[in-house]
Amino acid sequence: MFSSFFHFIASVVLAAGAAGYWYIAGGITIEAASEIFLGVFLAASPLPFIVSRLLIALRIKRRLRDSAIVCSRVGALTELLHVDTIAFNRNGTLTEGNVFISALVPEGMTQGSLLALAASAEREAAHPYAHALYDTAVQRGLHLQRHSAARETESFGVEALIARTPVRVGKKEWLQEENIEISAALLTRADQLATSGQTPLFVSSSKYARGIIAVRDDIRAEVRRALQSLKERGLSLILLTGETKRLANATGKELKISEVRSDLTDADKAREIRLLQSRGSVVAMVGDPMSDQAAMRAADISIGCPSSYEKPVTDAPDETPHDPLHEELLRGPNGDESASEIEPLMSPEDAAYFEAQALRNQGHSTNFTPDITLDSEGLPSLVTLWDTCNAARARAKQNRLLSTLFLLTFTLASAGVFTALDAAILPYSFVGGALVLLLIFLIVNALRK
Ligand SMILES: Nc1ncnc2c1ncn2[C@@H]1O[C@H](COP(=O)(O)OP(=O)(O)OP(=O)(O)O)[C@@H](O)[C@H]1O
Numbered sequence: 383m384f385s386s387f388f389h390f391i392a393s394v395v396l397a398a399g400a401a402g403y404w405y406i407a408g409g410i411t412i413e414a415a416s417e418i419f420l421g422v423f424l425a426a427s428p429l430p431f432i433v434s435r436l437l438i439a440l441r442i443k444r445r446l447r448d449s450a451i452v453c454s455r456v457g458a459l460t461e462l463l464h465v466d467t468i469a470f471n472r473n474g475t476l477t478e479g480n481v482f483i484s485a486l487v488p489e490g491m492t493q494g495s496l497l498a499l500a501a502s503a504e505r506e507a508a509h510p511y512a513h514a515l516y517d518t519a520v521q522r523g524l525h526l527q528r529h530s531a532a533r534e535t536e537s538f539g540v541e542a543l544i545a546r547t548p549v550r551v552g553k554k555e556w557l558q559e560e561n562i563e564i565s566a567a568l569l570t571r572a573d574q575l576a577t578s579g580q581t582p583l584f585v586s587s588s589k590y591a592r593g594i595i596a597v598r599d600d601i602r603a604e605v606r607r608a609l610q611s612l613k614e615r616g617l618s619l620i621l622l623t624g625e626t627k628r629l630a631n632a633t634g635k636e637l638k639i640s641e642v643r644s645d646l647t648d649a650d651k652a653r654e655i656r657l658l659q660s661r662g663s664v665v666a667m668v669g670d671p672m673s674d675q676a677a678m679r680a681a682d683i684s685i686g687c688p689s690s691y692e693k694p695v696t697d698a699p700d701e702t703p704h705d706p707l708h709e710e711l712l713r714g715p716n717g718d719e720s721a722s723e724i725e726p727l728m729s730p731e732d733a734a735y736f737e738a739q740a741l742r743n744q745g746h747s748t749n750f751t752p753d754i755t756l757d758s759e760g761l762p763s764l765v766t767l768w769d770t771c772n773a774a775r776a777r778a779k780q781n782r783l784l785s786t787l788f789l790l791t792f793t794l795a796s797a798g799v800f801t802a803l804d805a806a807i808l809p810y811s812f813v814g815g816a817l818v819l820l821l822i823f824l825i826v827n828a829l830r831k
């Protein structure tokens with residue numbers, strides 16, 4: 383856009399220069415000088431270049447008509463060709479989006495009570511892990527306790543007050559920061575679980591870890607192939623994830639990605655991207671438009687991977703219309719009176735505590751649309767998009783070359799440079815006609831099969 387503007391200014395200056403020269407040195411009339419001005423201006427105009435750029439985006443768009451890939455910024459399609467690094471998150475983008483509990487490791491309690499404790503804390507949490515814990519507990523018919531307040535911390539976990547006791551579910555590092563005691567046995571077990579591709583969630587009540595719940599969301603086979611294809615196309619890949627180092631490394635190994643950054647919040651991911659950019663990389667970020675917002679804004683191109691988590695449930699629409707546990711929880715302690723869930727019993731101190739914490743979590747705004755949104759296939763459709771853009775690149779090159787040739791020869795001819803060789807000054811009507819022909823040719827060339 384900027385360069386087109388300068389190109390335009392340059393063409394005006396050039397035209398004025400040529401007309402001025404002939405008016406003064408050649409002694410021609412003002413009418414003849416304006417005709418020279420017009421001729422040079424038409425020959426040197428940026429129009430063919432602007433048209434070429436738009437046509438390429440149009441070509442790509444037409445090619446993508448049959449796929450469900452959505453592009454909300456047309457320029458992104460041509461800019462995609464300059465990208466050399468693809469960054470992506472793990473959960474939802476690389477994985478099935480099907481989270482399940484793969485191990486329950488309680489310490490000093492039963493598996494059931496460990497899960498019930500964690501699920502009680504996760505009741506209203508939004509993370510897919512929270513849903514998995516809660517849904518499994520409900521399916522098993524476990525008795526959940528009501529919490530008086532809960533707070534979900536991005537990238538760390540959830541904290542809830544249950545019967546005035548703080549219960550936490552989340553990352554080891556976070557619990558350790560809160561001075562929660564974790565036994566050596568649990569720590570070892572967690573490392574084993576993470577190395578085998580699972581996410582160990584620590585559950586603590588008061589100041590002690592009560593066990594681990596391991597959740598799992600496996601890598602999709604198509605994603606492995608897609609990443610391989612992207613690598614073959616000369617792109618650098620980098621995994622930016624909120625998961626812990628062990629799991630991230632296991633994922634990297636499984637997918638043969640050497641660049642892996644773990645334990646990142648959204649803001650950390652954005653910082654990693656800026657770091658890559660400062661080294662000259664042009665980065666596209668594939669992620670979740672909700673939870674990777676800052677990273678996607680920082681990237682040169684943001685690509686939304688329609689998270690499998692958000693898939694509308696079409697398979698079983700009328701299964702479990704209401705969960706029995708929910709109703710049980712709504713019933714008061716006497717079994718008859720309906721206790722309100724919306725107004726939890728919270729002491730003013732608790733309320734103040736959680737209010738202060740909640741304020742720190744309010745960074746995200748919800749209305750962010752990525753430049754490009756992949757189809758339900760997710761990452762594999764990026765390969766299709768890339769190939770389409772790349773195929774268009776050859777056509778773009780031809781058109782640019784032709785436009786440049788036109789500009790050089792017609793500018794010189796209409797400025798009268800060839801009069802030195804006894805040629806006449808090219809009249810502006812001729813230049814105009816040639817320009818129209820050129821534009822028609824560009825259109826045909828860009829859009830033909
Ligand atoms: N509600 C929650 N309950 C338990 N653990 C949580 C919760 N929210 C976050 N965590 C912990 O924080 C970690 C990172 O979460 P985060 O949302 O940042 O990453 P992610 O989106 O799951 O992964 P990626 O960055 O690859 O997409 C999780 O692995 C989990 O250990």
Ligand SMILES: [Cu+]
Pocket residue numbers: 474475476687688689690760761
């Ligand atoms: Cu996705």
